[in-house]
């Protein structure tokens with residue numbers, strides 16, 4: 001039997017053991033970081049952007065292929081308008097300030113999530129980030145922005161259903177691989193490791209389909225404090241896990 005694609009997805013580095021090909025992060029705890037310092041929440045988000053920069057650099061240095069960051073969920077619109085405005089402002093500033101550096105570092109930017117409902121200037125900036133970096137061959141940096149996994153899955157179901165109705169797809173041809181092509185993450189391998197910061201232990205509508213065989217690491221570190229050491233410690237934990245993808249260990253292995 002062929003070896004499942006996921007089992008081929010990790011590389012080994014002498015320094016850090018098994019390195020996941022795709023790391024996805026639920027960046028949580030910005031508000032608590034700020035509250036603990038009697039600072040406004042926006043300060044936690046600002047420091048969160050610095051943690052994004054550190055994490056992108058660390059992933060590049062460690063040779064990770066894909067980094068997905070849960071930056072704004074479909075449900076985040078329910079936050080007070082001031083906070084939503086602050087988060088949109090930070091995204092705008094991040095793209096304006098960091099896009100050239102990301103491009104120079106050979107990073108390819110991809111965006112998953114719904115473009116509808118975004119301010120037109122943000123939509124245009126996201127498109128520009130993807131277009132400018134489309135041919136880069138280094139780290140693929142995926143921003144989940146205005147993203148919700150249930151919405152993503154439903155949109156994919158709608159597309160697959162219409163392909164079947166039009167006769168472009170035979171019902172029997174619909175399987176996990178063909179279905180995944182309709183998801184926003186088409187051509188992005190499933191995450192090997194999902195990290196959530198701040199001690200919370202849930203997926204919050206993040207990559208529900210893609211997380212089927214991911215390893216989870218929950219760390220108490222608040223997102224603004226996340227750094228290379230915290231990333232390496234999550235990778236070390238991942239490295240010690242026995243991933244079987246529903247199968248069994250080979251006979252004779254420990």
Ligand code: FPP
Pocket residue numbers: 027028029030031032033045046048049052069070071072076087090091094143198223
């Ligand atoms: C969760 O903290 C974090 C968010 C809702 C947004 C994450 C956004 C950033 C790190 C900044 C912008 C990102 C980019 C990519 C430039 P929380 O507010 O839910 O924290 P809490 O649970 O402690 O209140």
